[in-house]
Amino acid sequence: MIAHQSASPGAGSVASGAADVKLACRGVWKLFGPGAESYLASQPKPNAAALAEAGLIGAVRDASVEVGEGEIFIIMGLSGSGKSTLLRCLSRLIEPTAGEIIFEGRNLLQASERELIEIRRHKMGMVFQHFALLPHLTVIENVAFPLSVQGVPREKRQARAQEMVDLVGLKGREKYYPRELSGGQQQRVGIARSLAVEPRIWFLDEPFSALDPLIRREMQSELMRLQSVLHKTIVFITHDFDEAIRLADRIAIMKDGEIIQIGTPEDLVTRPATDYVAEFTRDVQRAKVISARGLMQPLGADCDGRAVDGRVKIASFAAEIVATGRPFAVTDENGKPIGQVSPQSVIDLLAGREAAR
């Protein structure tokens, strides 16, 4: 595997076997240009220079990821790094040049056209950067459209679409046309539409990138709210690292078609695989990413009564610990103390000074 896996256990693959793998891809390549297929067959695993020599664009190179049930998996990278291409391979909008896509245990690449249509009709939903609403349909008609192509009876699809419109908070605007809505509202329609078929997996390709920063934050909160109700398996693409950190369970970082690291936000911040990742994470507010466990030192004697869960972020108790001036105990899931956090290490973290590790 070309992607560098973080050292911490259970970060690279699906979290500690707690959940099943919903969607996985192994060794996926997507090359653009004439003769891509035969070239890759003759020359497995070419590097960037070899591809350039052959006049091919290596949009995705040897990508392998596993997305667990109920997880928010974020693919993050600069524009042109191959995120959309990877997502389009995962949803089989395009054919990978090589590799496997495994959805719910079966290889999507072997599915027939007919089967794919069925899978898309019932199991997949997708949200697009520029909304991709149909201009000639009203809000409610747009939301009902995926049901309509399946042949769901009018009454039923109308009821379901209404439910979705209510869910995203657009009640009262059913009869509007997309052009009459603001960007944020249009994307709410896009979200409602993608959820109308109750998909098992939800693809979002930079869904908030076309929105103003304020609206973007609002929509991120909205997404978190929806996820707390729906518990979908989500593959989410963004070029905004703050957004990734806010939403992600795990993040895959892409550069020039390669996945260079997969891990939790904390992994990426504390253990960047390359300088490139480190550069990305440099301006992140660490206290919001790093958990108590990440700053933990062995249990000492001067710990007073206070204890925090190892999973909570430093930011949530930073003010307190600095005010108290004394270390807090860190406990595991069962409340058993496993270490402590000192005020000094929190102050260092807040000040941006890397503690010696």
Place this chain on the structure above:
Amino acid sequence: MSVSAAIEPLRLPRSSVWPAIWIAALAATALLYLFPQLAPWAVEYPKDWIVPVAKWTGAAMLWIRTEFTWLTRALSAIGQVPLDFALDTLARGFKIGQGPEAIELPRLSWLGVVIAMGMIGWVLGGRGLAALAGGCFLYIALFGQWDSAMLTLGLIVICVPLCVITGLLIGIWGYRNPRIEKFFITPMLDVMQTMPTFAYLVPMLLLFGNKPVSAMMATGIFAVPPMVRATMLALQRVPQEIDDFGVMAGCTRAQKLWRVLLPAARPTLLVGLNQVIMLALNMVIISSMIGAGGLGYDVLLALRSLNVGAALEAGLAIVALAIALDRLSQAAARQRPVPQTGARFWERHPFLTAGVAILAVTTLASLAVPGLAKIPESLTISSGPIWKSMIDWVTQNFFDVIEAFRTWMLLNILNPIRDLMAGMPWLAAAGLIGLAGFQLGGLRLMLLVVPLTLFCAMTGLWDKTMATIYLCGISTVVAALIGIPLGVLASRSDRADRIITPIIDTLQTMPSFVFIIPTVMLFRVGDVTAMIAIVSFAVVPAIRYTNLGLRQVSPALIEAAKVSGCTRQQMFWRVQLPLALPEIMLGINQTILLALSMLIITAMIGTRDLGQEVFIALAKADAGRGLIAGLTVAFIGITADRLIGAWSRRARQRLGLA
């Protein structure tokens, strides 16, 4: 390495060599021109070298006609059904059965049609458009042109859906098969669009006879290309995301096409519809030469008998029809869907219901009230005499001025150039054109344009070709001399733009036929008249492309020029004009093509060029002669089009605009 070595021998000469080559070629031409006795066969195409293509084509067409009578009969019978229905509905009234027992049903009442048009205008564009559309039709009724106008409209009503459906299907086929688009559809469209309108007339006349059906077929072929182009363009322009959405929603191929892509492409498709309607109108009018009848035929008859008043009356009715159809279809293209509420049909479509009701009521009432069936004589105004007296007044008072202008143009400009062109050695012309082709587009372009030029000589039509180039050439130059300054003016002043653009928009919607009428009135027949008619029809693209080209020059470049201290004058001549030149040349290219398409109409006033050749062939129903003359015109057009296109592309590349 090996590839570039193989290309080496074909490499174009370096730019410094070209002036020398051109001087040599021009000198050789001049030599041949001045001393034809040096090589008489290279100057005048020898009679016994003429290949009788026209005869062969004529024979082939006759063979097709006799062998495929069943096919043409069948097509004609199939086409006749909807055509008769439309013509009966709008113009003739129905007659079911024969003899005295025949039941006669009335056509749609004129008043109902006028109101219905107003209502369509209302729905599409509000009160203003309602007044315009209703007004245009009322004008047609009041000025006594209703019967002819409805014949014309009936043909359009049938041709347009035919063209739209055919164009849509071909366009979809091309969109789905990029190879077919690239190697078959696009080249075909290119040829069809450089082909002048009238090239279609003769074969249709031969195959289908002097009947409205021929006009329908000719129009059907002529007006399809813009719809094909619009369809392919519209589908290609649908954002990738929308296409992806269609797939992810689980659409089948057909569902994606009909429920996602085509609706999303609607605005561009409707622009195509507008073009189809306007081209169909133009062609239906011209098709009066092969039996379409209607307004075009009225103009034709009036011009033949030099009845200027009647020609102008019918011409103005064409103008009214063109304006109404253009504005309505443009408004339809801008139209956006509005939510429909209500359970019943008439609640959801109130205007449609009301329109149909009004048509039905007025038409039924016309059974009892004759004034609703046919507009009463007492209401109509015959404008013919008014126009005639106006013209008489103008010619009486300005006869000297007009005549002096006409004679001066003829003696000092037209005739000398005509004589100059007449002596042009055919071999030298082919050589010069080939040289230009090679310089601009390499061997490939040369191998295209030289045979096209030789074709003109080989068919024995060289003299007529030169007469054509003379008339179109002068007209193009004059159109450029008028159009480019106007375009410059429009580009530099928004006020001028606001005046000029609507005028040229309207001019562009006019069928070519109407341009001949006022010029004939003022200048009578002859080359000057022909030239003025051509210029007034063909000047529009010169203005439009100049304006657009100049406005497209990047503001950053203009600012850079300002900062480096250019005066307004310098800015124009050194920055804007050179950068806009490729675009302007494309406008001139369009002007040439439009000029060529006017030839058949100017032939009515006695020119001596290829247009006349087609005109005579039409009268004699000589398909071979007409087709070959039409093809020759098309080849002139294609040669000019490819040379200018290649020049423009090269210029763009050189300027880094491509």
